[in-house]
Amino acid sequence: MAKPLLLVDGLHTGYGSTEILRGVDFHVKPSEIVTVLGANGAGKSTMSRAISGVTRPWAGTIRFKDDAIERAQPAEIVARGLIQVPEGRRIFPNMTVRENLDLGAYRRGRSRRNVNRNRVFSIFPRLSERQSQRAGTLSGGEQQMLAIGRGLMAEPELLILDEPSLGLSPLLVEELFVLIKNINAQGIAVLLIEQNVVQSLEVAQRAYILDNGRFVLEGPAAQIANDPDLKRTYLGM
Amino acid sequence: MLSPVILVPALLNGLMTGAIYALIALGLTLIYGVLHIINFAHGTLLTAAMFAAFFAYALVGLDPYLAVLIIAPLFFLIGYGLQRFIIGPTAHGEDRNYLLVTLGLAIIIENLLLYVFRADTRTINLPYAFDVIEIGTAFLAVPRVIAFVAVLVVASVLWIFMQWTDTGKAIRAVAKEKLGAELAGIDVAHIHAVTFGLGTACVAIAACLLIPTYYVNPTAGDAFVLIAFTIVVLGGMGSILGALVGGLFVGVVESFSSMFLGQSLGQIGIFVMFIVMLLVRPSGLFGEQA
Ligand SMILES: Nc1ncnc2c1ncn2[C@@H]1O[C@H](COP(=O)(O)OP(=O)(O)OP(=O)(O)O)[C@@H](O)[C@H]1O
Ligand SMILES: [Mg+2]
Numbered sequence: 365m366a367k368p369l370l371l372v373d374g375l376h377t378g379y380g381s382t383e384i385l386r387g388v389d390f391h392v393k394p395s396e397i398v399t400v401l402g403a404n405g406a407g408k409s410t411m412s413r414a415i416s417g418v419t420r421p422w423a424g425t426i427r428f429k430d431d432a433i434e435r436a437q438p439a440e441i442v443a444r445g446l447i448q449v450p451e452g453r454r455i456f457p458n459m460t461v462r463e464n465l466d467l468g469a470y471r472r473g474r475s476r477r478n479v480n481r482n483r484v485f486s487i488f489p490r491l492s493e494r495q496s497q498r499a500g501t502l503s504g505g506e507q508q509m510l511a512i513g514r515g516l517m518a519e520p521e522l523l524i525l526d527e528p529s530l531g532l533s534p535l536l537v538e539e540l541f542v543l544i545k546n547i548n549a550q551g552i553a554v555l556l557i558e559q560n561v562v563q564s565l566e567v568a569q570r571a572y573i574l575d576n577g578r579f580v581l582e583g584p585a586a587q588i589a590n591d592p593d594l595k596r597t598y599l600g601m
Numbered sequence: 602m603l604s605p606v607i608l609v610p611a612l613l614n615g616l617m618t619g620a621i622y623a624l625i626a627l628g629l630t631l632i633y634g635v636l637h638i639i640n641f642a643h644g645t646l647l648t649a650a651m652f653a654a655f656f657a658y659a660l661v662g663l664d665p666y667l668a669v670l671i672i673a674p675l676f677f678l679i680g681y682g683l684q685r686f687i688i689g690p691t692a693h694g695e696d697r698n699y700l701l702v703t704l705g706l707a708i709i710i711e712n713l714l715l716y717v718f719r720a721d722t723r724t725i726n727l728p729y730a731f732d733v734i735e736i737g738t739a740f741l742a743v744p745r746v747i748a749f750v751a752v753l754v755v756a757s758v759l760w761i762f763m764q765w766t767d768t769g770k771a772i773r774a775v776a777k778e779k780l781g782a783e784l785a786g787i788d789v790a791h792i793h794a795v796t797f798g799l800g801t802a803c804v805a806i807a808a809c810l811l812i813p814t815y816y817v818n819p820t821a822g823d824a825f826v827l828i829a830f831t832i833v834v835l836g837g838m839g840s841i842l843g844a845l846v847g848g849l850f851v852g853v854v855e856s857f858s859s860m861f862l863g864q865s866l867g868q869i870g871i872f873v874m875f876i877v878m879l880l881v882r883p884s885g886l887f888g889e890q891a
Contacts, residue, residue, distance in 0.1 A: 456773070463770055471786025568843040
């Protein structure tokens with residue numbers, strides 16, 4: 365078994381005195397797509413924020429490429445190549461598409477900014493056409509492309525995508541999942557946080573089901589996709 | 602009474618006073634726009650910088666226009682340090698704490714100044730302080746013309762910095778989308794401190810421009826900051842252009858109202874206009890509509 369790229373062990377965190385994650389263990393191997401599924405409020409975004417250093421873990425360890433990062437600042441975690449495209453896009457609305465992309469390389473990949481920007485434009489030709497448009501005026505789908513593009517500018521080794529399909533039309537969701545496969549085919553490991561169960565289980569190799577701050581099911585994606593119990597119990601299907 | 606002979610000098614003098622107001626407001630609005638806090642220590646930092654400029658001249662004879670080259674970077678560092686090591690760590694991102702911490706700092710600094718320098722009012726006498734430049738019918742004091750030009754230069758440099766440099770863009774990114782900025786690898790604590798430093802450097806420059814024609818005592822900065830607050834609201838909270846235009850505008854309003862109402866009532870005009878403005882356009886001249 366390949367050594368894990370990301371190894372999370374016994375992660376607890378929450379807000380104020382409310383515990384949200386109650387001991388989460390999982391890993392992502394190099395060039396793998398792993399999906400974390402769970403209902404609204406399960407704690408998926410809390411988990412991704414904890415991994416990125418934005419929300420402090422209360423207990424547990426997070427190792428990325430064998431280094432402990434559970435106490436590192438977000439900027440330092442970015443510098444190591446762990447990049448998150450957050451839920452809700454979080455692009456810079458007052459700046460142009462191009463400025464948004466360039467800020468993606470603020471901490472990492474700065475010297476290859478032009479090359480990477482052109483690569484992002486070849487993936488998303490629409491962004492190329494709209495380089496000097498203010499990001500806040502883009503359509504929802506375009507904003508999601510920009511958020512992913514900004515993440516790619518930092519040359520991720522592990523890319524966390526937190527509900528990238530949120531608010532996209534079915535057609536765009538199809539395209540998005542193809543894109544995720546393509547990104548992964550370039551050797552980038554992907555941690556895909558989703559509610560879009562069927563498609564996520566199709567692209568991922570392995571899956572974890574988060575419920576109420578704990579993983580209640582994990583295994584190869586194909587196996588989980590056929591688990592009738594899972595769908596009924598945890599995803600309300 | 603309303604002949605150009607009187608109006609033009611009043612207009613020009615108003616613009617010159619307004620330029621200093623604008624610079625002080627610029628620092629305040631920058632900090633507000635990025636950290637979303639009202640810096641209650643702004644006025645005492647202005648006073649402290651005026652003392653620095655005063656002593657640079659009184660003790661070592663350093664001309665304020667040269668001293669600014671040392672005092673502005675020094676106050677940048679002071680501002681950076683205050684935010685990075687005192688205000689940021691104590692406020693924990695809570696608005697209420699920011700208010701109390703900056704207010705507390707203001708009280709500490711003001712009392713330190715009072716303790717060390719007493720309540721005495723001090724002035725410096727530059728050899729050219731009373732030189733004038735004649736423009737048409739207007740006689741303009743040289744230090745005020747220098748201040749006006751300097752403020753335009755500082756505002757332009759700041760604008761270019763914010764628009765075109767990576768750090769400037771990072772500041773704008775943090776202002777609008779903190780989480781997005783953090784996840785792009787921008788060190789938010791550092792950017793907050795840089796912003797606070799820039800805002801403090803603005804008042805330091807204003808202090809050096811003021812001291813040739815003004816006095817300093819431990820509360821000298823307060824009057825300016827009250828006006829600067831109104832300019833920040835008037836121009837639109839967080840807007841650099843708004844601070845500049847608003848500052849110049851307020852200077853002109855003050856100048857005309859002192860002409861019509863008399864010197865001592867001049868500032869009434871500012872606050873009347875301010876109230877009217879709040880009624881008509883609460884988000885300010887260049888503010889984003891809520
Ligand atoms: N900043 C916060 N302060 C307090 N509680 C929070 C905060 N952020 C999230 N929570 C709470 O933590 C719980 C988990 O939220 P989280 O955003 O991690 O869920 P999620 O699985 O990502 O849900 P969704 O699919 O709706 O995005 C929720 O009950 C939420 O109300
Ligand atoms: Mg979420």
